[in-house]
Amino acid sequence: DTGVSQNPRHKITKRGQNVTFRCDPISEHNRLYWYRQTLGQGPEFLTYFQNEAQLEKSRLLSDRFSAERPKGSFSTLEIQRTEQGDSAMYLCASSLKGTQETQYFGPGTRLLVL
C-alpha cells in the first residue's frame, strides 16, 4: 500500500491524558498536513511541513498541541492534557510541491475524550 497511513485509527482517552498520533505520508511527498474535522463540518487546517520544517500553524493549534516531522518522513501530532473539545477526527495529508499539489489523505484517527 503506497497511500497515506495513520495510526492509531481510533483512540479513546480520559480528559487530562496525553495522546500521540502518527502519520506516514506517500514516500516521495515532501509536504505533510494535519487537519481536524468535527462532526458535520469540513476539515480545518492545523499545521503543515515542508520536509522537516514546520512552515505554518493555525490559530486552532493551541499550546497543548505539538507536531513534529523529525526526518522529513513520518510526522507525529501530540495533544497534551486532552479536553473533551479535542474529540474529533484528525486527518493527515501529503502532497508533492508543484503546480497542482493535490493532497492525498489518510484514513484519519478518530479521537474521543471522555
Add this chain to the structure above:
Amino acid sequence: AQKITQTQPGMFVQEKEAVTLDCTYDTSDPSYGLFWYKQPSSGEMIFLIYQGSYDQQNATEGRYSLNFQKARKSANLVISASQLGDSAMYFCAMREAVGGTSYGKLTFGQGTILTVHP
C-alpha cells in the same frame, strides 16, 4: 466571510441520473486551485478532481466534471450517471497562493451529503 460556500446540505438523485453540487468561493488571489473530495461513511477523503485558476478548460475525470465559472467564482461538481456508491459527503476546497507563495493548505466548505436512490 466564508471562503468556500456549499449551499446544499443534502442532495438526492436517482441512480443513472446526473447531479450538480454547488460551490462558490471567495479569494482576491489570482492564482488558486479548486478541489473536490468525496468522503464516504468510512471517513477517508478521496480526491476527485482539480481545477486551476488559469486553466482555460473545465476539468474532467471520468464521470466527474467541474463547471468552472471564474467571473461568478463558482466551481460546481457534476457527476454523470450516478451510482449507488456515489452516496457520500462531498467537499469543495480551495488552495490559495498568497503573495505568490503557495502555502499549500486547503480551505474546505461545509460539505454536501449526496444520496443516490435506486
